[in-house]
Amino acid sequence: MNERSVWSHRGHQPDRRRWLAGVAVVPAVWLAPSLAWAGGQLEEPLADSVRTALSSAIASGAPPVPTFATTEARLAYLRWLSAMSDRLYGRKKDLNTRVEFLQTAWYESRRAGLDVSLVLGLIQVESAFRKFAVSSVGARGYMQVMPFWSRVIGDGDPAKLFHMQTNLRFGCVILRHYLDRERGDLFMALGRYNGSRGRAPYPNAVLGARKRWLFADASSVA
Structure with missing residues (x-):
């Protein structure tokens, strides 16, 4: 990801001080547990090759069981x-529920080539970690995936978007797709x-929330 392009994307150059202020102070309404903030992806025509690639990325049913090349990597993951x-305790009180969610978020983030802190920040903004969140435009679940995606690249059953791993996989694959379309420009991909x-406002909110989920040993978690 080229986060420096946040400052330099052609035709979209927000004042840097205004951007930083927005990242530092995220309006509370975006993080309120009673709201589903956004989930407004727009349905766009996809080339057959893109549709096939996205469908393939969604279809693999591998469970989120972490494997590690070294003992240190495993210990870093456990830390x-x-x-x-x-x-996450304030959002999910049950230990087993927290561990299952975090393990899945870690797995699906890595699978899509995304930083897990970015994905967790996006989930915080989108749904406040509520599994059954629904936005005013019908987006569903943790990552507020629009139902049309289940038809475009899934099996056509939008009810499955409330399944934890399915929702996280769709969300991560879609965000990865947008990052690729925007050539690594995180600001533009988040807006999309x-x-x-x-x-x-939305990229500001996600990057502000992301700070809560950064981890010092992240480079060792591989």
Whole structure:
């Protein structure tokens, strides 16, 4: 991801001080547990090759069981899991529920080539970690996936978007797709995910929320 392009994307150059202020102070309404903030992805025509690639990325049913090349990588993952579990306690009180969610978020983020702190920040903004959140435009679940995606690249059953791993996989694959379309420009990709491409409030909110989920040992969790 080229986050420096946040400052330099042609035709979309928000004042840097205004951007930083927006990241530092996220309006509370975006994080309120009673709201589903956004989920406004727009349905766009997809080339057959893109549709096939996305469908293939969705279809693999591998369970989120972490494997590690080294003992240190496994220990780093366990430290991450413990730290994130503590931070998520206020949203999910049950330990087993927290661990299952975090393990799945970690797996699906890595599978899509995304930083897990970014995905957790997006989930915080989109649904406040509510599995059954529904937005005013009908987006569903943790990552507020629009139902049309289940028809475009899934099996056509939008009810499955309330299944935890399915929702996280769809959300991560869609965000990865938008990042690729925007050539790594995170600001533009987040706007596209929200249906507000080129406007700063939503990227500000996600990047502000992301800070809560950063982890010092992240580079060792591989």
